[in-house]
Amino acid sequence: MATAKRLFVLQYGAERVSKALSLVGGDPEHYYWEPLFGALVETDAGWVLFDTGMSRANHESAEVERVYRGGEAATEPLDERPWHLRPSPPADRCTWGLPGDPLVAALAPLGLQPGDLSLAVVSHFHWDHSGGIATLAAAGVPVAVHADELAWARSGAPFDAGFDARDWTAPGTQWQTVDAETEVAPGVALLPTPGHTPGHLSCWVTLPGTGSWIFTADATDLAQNLLDDVPCGSCAGGTAADEQQAEESLALLLARTRETDARLIPGHDQVVLNAIRHPPGGHR
Numbered sequence: 001m002a003t004a005k006r007l008f009v010l011q012y013g014a015e016r017v018s019k020a021l022s023l024v025g026g027d028p029e030h031y032y033w034e035p036l037f038g039a040l041v042e043t044d045a046g047w048v049l050f051d052t053g054m055s056r057a058n059h060e061s062a063e064v065e066r067v068y069r070g071g072e073a074a075t076e077p078l079d080e081r082p083w084h085l086r087p088s089p090p091a092d093r094c095t096w097g098l099p100g101d102p103l104v105a106a107l108a109p110l111g112l113q114p115g116d117l118s119l120a121v122v123s124h125f126h127w128d129h130s131g132g133i134a135t136l137a138a139a140g141v142p143v144a145v146h147a148d149e150l151a152w153a154r155s156g157a158p159f160d161a162g163f164d165a166r167d168w169t170a171p172g173t174q175w176q177t178v179d180a181e182t183e184v185a186p187g188v189a190l191l192p193t194p195g196h197t198p199g200h201l202s203c204w205v206t207l208p209g210t211g212s213w214i215f216t217a218d219a220t221d222l223a224q225n226l227l228d229d230v231p232c233g234s235c236a237g238g239t240a241a242d243e244q245q246a247e248e249s250l251a252l253l254l255a256r257t258r259e260t261d262a263r264l265i266p267g268h269d270q271v272v273l274n275a276i277r278h279p280p281g282g283h284r
């Protein structure tokens with residue numbers, strides 16, 4: 001694969017997630033604050049973004065808050081555990097995002113606006129990953145997604161499982177679908193890793209100095225998935241076949257990591273994310 005130029009890691013916000021959603025067999029009563037983040041890659045074909053965070057509307061939504069609280073009243077007090085890491089989100093809600101439009105706010109310190117991107121990729125249609133699509137559509141940025149993910153979402157992906165139809169019906173979205181491993185820009189390849197959702201994608205970036213990076217998105221939320229070889233705890237399709245796919249996707253990610261000596265980055269681990277925060281000028 002060709003090489004990209006440099007990589008930035010953008011944290012848009014965080015969400016309070018049960019360990020049972022992140023890990024098969026995880027404790028449903030044990031919650032982590034998990035980061036919402038994207039990988040921004042400069043390539044010879046322009047800026048490419050992998051994952052877009054949650055929309056401001058959904059950070060503010062009482063219905064979204066209700067879903068995070070498992071259907072409990074949105075006013076129910078949270079069972080707070082101490083959180084030692086930065087950022088430390090406010091304790092009164094289950095999601096937290098950068099001020100204003102989190103995607104715009106995350107790009108701003110780099111001197112970029114959404115319209116400066118050549119392509120955005122959405123790993124899957126959970127609202128904590130696809131919430132920037134409306135902003136990107138308005139800015140004229142094409143959005144890549146797996147064809148199976150788009151078809152499945154359009155068939156009626158349920159709100160109460162974390163899917164917001166506004167993310168796949170945003171007016172004017174320029175969809176760019178993939179259905180196999182695809183190098184979408186020099187040094188940026190998409191790896192189909194289904195199971196968590198039917199068309200889930202991971203992203204493999206190759207840089208000139210630091211080499212191979214693999215961003216797994218929700219194929220593995222936490223380092224623990226990778227350390228213990230445990231698939232994601234939630235398969236939106238809900239069948240045994242989906243769970244089998246999640247296991248196969250985990251095996252593919254680990255195999256590709258061995259082959260390329262990749263820096264393997266799980267999708268929602270604040271410890272890992274803090275450790276890979278980019279230096280001035282980005283990772284190269």
Ligand SMILES: [Zn+2]
Nearest residue numbers: 124126196218
């Ligand atoms: Zn997800």
